[in-house]
């Protein structure tokens with residue numbers, strides 16, 4: 470059994486350290502992009518077209534990732550205040566305000582390197598209206614071209630052939646020409662196929678890693694550690710050999726944990742006893758990420774599946790990027806992002822997770838400034854409780870605005886919730902014993 474770590478001594482798996490190196494290399498490439506003549510494309514995580522950007526010879530920047538990293542590094546409060554002084558109201562998505570505040574203060578990225586200005590804004594619109602307003606603001610500030618990929622919302626819970634064709638046509642007729650114009654290069658279609666083959670290999674191991682949480686005890690926390698696991702896949706590394714290697718290493722690491730019967734690695738060591746298995750809906754709070762996680766791991770609560778780790782792609786339902794149908798599969802990918810799913814589809818996905826991962830309950834972290842996730846969550850909670858019979862917990866916080874995170878309130882609520890889950894489980898156990906007696 471691993472020793473508990475002193476609070477300041479954070480336990481990190483090898484894969485986490487490798488990811489840190491990958492991110493540092495990417496920050497370095499970005500810092501020198503202008504002098505190297507490499508074009509920079511800003512884009513969003515849901516519906517990102519990373520393979521296409523890389524195959525065109527450009528480098529991607531993801532404003533949401535900068536915002537969440539600023540939150541984790543305690544820089545977001547200052548950036549948000551700067552954006553509010555500039556005129557953005559308190560109700561605006563705090564990722565947007567954090568990004569705009571960072572830009573107004575010189576665009577020094579979370580690693581301390583200045584971020585290059587965009588040569589192109591690639592607005593992949595997948596279900597959240599804020600994406601459009603965000604890039605409208607950036608376009609005005611940077612005075613650079615913006616190309617929009619309009620992805621139809623899955624309002625009826627399905628992707629029709631016409632929807633697929635509509636997105637594929639835009640990729641061919643709008644997005645690729647815009648990338649070619651900015652980079653001055655004709656898109657290398659063979660390079661795109663090769664990158665998509667690498668994506669597929671990495672995706673297989675990501676899915677394996679997330680599904681390892683079906684084991685008892687779960688070897689991973691699919692939310693708090695899961696957000697690190699999705700990092701390379703949802704950002705600049707999809708379609709690269711580095712991502713394939715990262716996910717191979719992650720799988721090897723988890724296989725080792727399963728063989729040893731070990732629980733998830735938390736910042737304070739390996740969790741010793743799994744008491745609760747939970748499904749999580751909603752993004753995490755980033756400004757107090759470690760304290761937030763601590764409330765769960767101190768109670769022996771493991772998140773075995775979460776919707777947030779699907780925000781940049783729903784691979785566990787079978788989707789893979791396909792080198793033989795590159796544009797069609799990019800279109801399928803964008804249409805299938807979690808942000809593009811209607812409420813009934815979200816409910817059935819969470820229900821499937823509760824059942825497939827044998828969860829004792831589910832928790833909704835309702836994010837004050839993210840309507841894309843939080844709208845309808847109380848209704849979803851009621852539906853899920855009715856359909857699964859397991860109890861739901863509801864807490865409220867924010868992404869990167871520390872004014873909306875209260876450790877004491879959230880801890881109180883969760884402690885009561887854990888007690889309720891334990892009581893329900895005990896009375897269910899007693900009923901089962903009576904029935905079989």
Ligand code: SF4
Pocket residue numbers: 562563564565597598599600808838839840841842868
């Ligand atoms: S509202 Fe939510 S989904 Fe939309 S941009 Fe903000 S954080 Fe992302």
